[in-house]
Amino acid sequence: MTDTGRQRHLHLTILSFAILLRILIGIHPHSGQDDYQGPGAIKAGTATSSTKYGGDYEAQRHWMELTYHLPLSEWYYYDLSYWGLDYPPLTAYVSWFFGYIADTLGSVHGLEVLKDLVALHDSRGFENERGKMYMRFTVLVMDLLVYISAVWEIAPRLLNGTTDIIREKERIRLLTMALAQPAILLMDHGHFQYNTVSLGLALWSFHFMTMLSNPFKKDESSTSSLTFVGPILGSVLFSLALNFKQMELYHAPAVFAYLLGRCFECSNVQSTTKDNEGGTMASMNNRNVITKFCSLGITVISSFAILWFPFAIYPRSGTNARLFHLAGVTQVLKRLFPFQRGLFEGKVANIWCALSVKPFSIRRRVPEEILPLMASGLTLMLILLPCWYLFQVGKGDRGQCDTAKTIREKDQHQSSRERADIKLLLWGCTSTSLAFFLASFQVHEKGILIPLAPLSLLLLEAPRFIAWFSIVATWTLWPLVTIDRLGSAYACCVVIFLCLHNMTRVSPSGESDVFSMIPSKYIIHLSVVAMVLLHAAELLVAPPRNLPDLFPVLWSLVGCGLISFSYLVTIWVMAKGQTKKIVGSSSSSSKTKRTSKAPMIGIGILATILPASHGFVVSQKAQCYTMSQLQSSNMNEIFTSEMIERAREPLYWETQRTEDAKPILDLSKRDPDTLSLSEKAVVNQGKLQETNTVDSEDSCVKWEDGQIWLETERRLISMGVLLNETDASNQPMVELISSQTMIARAPQLIRLSTSQVIESTNFFLDQRFALASLIQHDPTILTFCADDLYYGMEYLSNMMTRGNETQALQMIRTQSVLSPQMALSLFRMGVEGGIDERRVSNALANASAASGKAVEYAVNDAGRTYREFKQLKGGRKSLG
């Protein structure tokens, strides 16, 4: 995307505003400022001050002090009762670095306090405006270097718009919103932590590991096929993230599953040419998998080793000096995972906390030892599904990879896969981390930031859901926020976030997403009411004396419910994302049929996830040449042999007809064990036989030189469906596509008879769909037969709106304006479902006719026998 000066100004405005917001929150109190421990704990605060002063701010400051002044071997041993170091080594190194900087700056005039800030032992409980400024500054710098830069880099990959203007708007929206996440701002710049560093590293790693080509050789054409540099770099970065904060483990299963999938992905396009050497290819692939897996493993292990190595080689004074000893490393591990602390800390909005409330009181009923096991079991169960999906995503689609023939197509396919991959990876990371947050033990309130970071980048996929989730996440942090006296900052951040959400909207008509579904709509309204009511109640009503913790408990209960709902939504989205991918990739496989019979309501959800921005069609001049202009001169250029080859590919309904043309009960197969009806008929995937096409024999010859298409094109232009480029003066209101684009995307059109195409076009025009935008997204809809289309509508209305056809039409009409992609997938589903249904009913009718005949025969036979018998009897009687 080339930035004009103006766009650069806007981007800089956003960046500058994001920084400003962080600075403004920074002037509010940090955790434990003046040793304040919350409104109810003023006395308790003074009591605890003898042991521990302040909060996380003091902890971070203390770590700077101790890492700077003490030898590395002492870091994880030094006075553990006073904010002992319990974060992984990278945090320790960063603390050392900032301690070093503080001490160096301390010798500058006016900044002498910085020396006191990190003075060993004397600085405990040290508070000073300038010291606070320095600490805030360190967070800001890290945030800028790691998190903001990551968001900046990933944002362009997540846009859905079709035109540059919309893409730009979307980019602005995404950047603004992702950089104004209230929960992240409040925790890092208010409460004081360095979460953005680990989250930013994780985002960077997602960015790299979803790259299919070498991220450092952009200019080179990607003919060198897929490389594995991205995942390796990604895994290094993810190890760094894990080594900054152990909570990043919440993302780890998702990352692992995805990378495992990447190991199994089809490695080489060249392999398809050696189809006959199937056996050797398989072994080659296996070898490939192992090499990839090993290289990943080695990278991860070595990056861990480098970070942990110093703790192994520097002995503590007093212990006997050996070359290598594990005591240092085990001490770090012990500090990182304190299992003895209990199931959860404080009041967290997760399942265990909710279940330990009175009626359930799980902690009293279940023995202490089993709880961690239960927690791990449940977590495992919850992360299984997203991980499986991510594995599939990583593996990619072999079939698609093979069918890509030209370099350009491959490039296109690659970039679209990269986009799909990063989106699904982000969804997956969100759902695994939500699972951890909900079900694992030792969860802290701040853990909600871990699902929030990847989710906030997906804003364009489901704007309302994600905005809602951001607010919910911030809301669950309220008890922590009150302890830090950040109440006003909390309110302001939420208001600013909502205002930005409102101001940066891409299309004025509103965006549809998960919350367009009716039950979800109720959930959003109810949850907002509940959240506001709880705030009001806490402000106005004093909790009853026997229930002093009433509000925190209510907070965690409601929060748990809402976060569980969000978890379900992420799973839902992942599932839909998977099926969408399959639907899009190949036709007529058994999978398609299965998905086409998936519950229709699911499709409604899928619809909502698709961006609504497509409704925002901006007139823009297409820069293609119509074929009529080029007719005489470069006809060959357009009707390349490649195009003709592609045009020969059978359409969905054509393959179905081919299949139907075969005898249903394959009587030639005389195997009594298998009934051929149940067996999947072998579909001819290859070249279409001329006899199967709708066109007659002689027209088949004609379509290859473009005669049919010329006629079709002329008719379509006159109907105002195609762009008329010979007459460019009067620009149409909506954007039309040129004929070249159309046949490039739906090559079969050049083969179908003009009357048929016109008939289906008339169908669309009659139904008053926004045909232009539909065609712009997928011109292949014109390849369907008109009667299939009519039946498809009927089918759709039967399935979705209980036979109310006008309602179904209305729905598609609205969708075709709001989100043409959705309308298309709905429509496609209806038509293909219709075709399937008719096939099945035809088959059934045939079968019933056959069975009827059989019965008739049987009855006739029986009757004849009976008559004969009677005759026989009568004969006997007469005889008798």
Added chain:
Amino acid sequence: MKSVLPILLLITAIKILLIPSYYSTDFHVHRNWLAITRHLPLSQWYFDDVDGGTVHTLDYPPGFAWFEYLLSNNAITNRLVEWGWLDGRCLELLPDDDNTPSDRCVVFQRCTVIISDAMLFLGAYLASTAYGDRLTSSAKEASELSFLLIVTNPGLIMLDHIHFQYNGMLLGLLLCSIACIIRGDAGSNTQRSKKSAISSQTWELCGAAFFALLLSMKHLYMTLAPLYLVYLLRHHCFIAQKEKSSVTLQFSFTKFVFLGVITLVCFLGPFVPFLLQDSSVQMEQILKRLFPFGRGLVHDYWAANTWALYLFGSKIASFVKKSFVPSSFRNILESYALIPFPEPSPHIVALCLFLGLIPALICAWKVASNALESQLSNSTVGTSAATFFIHAVVVSSFSAFMLGYHVHEKAIMTAIVPLTIVATTSIENARLYIRTCMFGIFGLFPLLFQPEELLIKAFLFLTWMLLALYGLESLLFKDRKDTLLTNIDMVTITVLSCVFIFMEIIHPVVFMPRGKLEFLPLMTTSVVCAIGLFCCWVQSGVQMMNCIKIKTKYD
């Protein structure tokens, strides 16, 4: 103007976020005024100084005193004190050496500023829509943009919500008055009926009333009074009449009386209770407080005006004299007492200021007559008297800032805020606006001198400048890929960033420890900004003249 509400919420949220930031002695000033108006009888307001314990005496006109009275004596404040949320000490008369406010007190006072900013919102809305309604093309976007730029102005945020003052409210009043004057200029909208012409007279009366009210609250705006007087006298009190072929303007005495009565009522209303007490003593005391000429030619920080340049020249001259001029010449120079330059007396400054205002006044008279004449002859006028009036307000406040006696840095906001309304009309105006903001707001930086505010002021300024650039560029250039920044602007930006780095980083680190050149950063800032603003002043004058030229061309 659909996005008004989110903008207001957003900017208010940012103001609330700024509550814990640094506040200057002006905070104590206003706290003391709250105490004075809450606890003392009216007659004591302008006399009390806590037995000599405070320098924060009431030195704004009575209108503002009544505003403080409203803040300290209302149901909400009383209730807050009753509930114990607000400590009573916050509203007590305290001597300067013992006036540390509680956190709640700070929140209370900051909130009064935030709430009083509603006036700014109202003024900005009225003025930008009033002006936007006159423009035919892209009026909506233009007025929306000027509204946005007024309410988010970082200069006002820095002055009101960090430094602590009530400029937003006062400028809001000024904008209301300008909005009324714009609506009152029916001349350019010939399609208006007779009925609307009557109501346009009412609008002008409203504008005069608003301005009189503003004047009774803050006498800084007195420098705009001549302009209002001339413009309204000509535009409001004269009636165009057709006599044979020529158009003559007839003075309407009734209208003049009407205007005068309304203005005086609004202006003198707040004074009445004081006059009822012991008129001569009170008035003398009020005037003494309002015009303390003993304070010197320039403010502590040297507001970036011509007097700063004058003093800088004087400093240079004495430096040259000391180090380069041979001693024999030095004696001669000293006998004339020219170096350092003589400090001008208040009278000379007042004369300079008046001379500075005159061009605008002459133009105002001419434009108003033209407007009346064209109103009658039904000729379509390109640029209206309203556009001219805004330009004239800008030029007058600019002149007041550049030439006034003991000018405070914040006075530049009086020029910047009205300029915002016309900035969206043409590229030249937009460039002038960007430059004025660049220098004017940069000149406010020394007010927030602590390192804790360094990043806040820098990023407030940066964010807003970028936003203004983007907004104006996308409005004025539409699809063209062009930028408002010329090469000169790039040089300015470089110079300003060098000054900023020197002032905020190099100087405190390198020079401060040695105690050398303490005033160098302040002087550099004000001299650089003064040079820049001087150019902007000239340019704004040119823009005002252009306004008339376009007009005559159409005639």
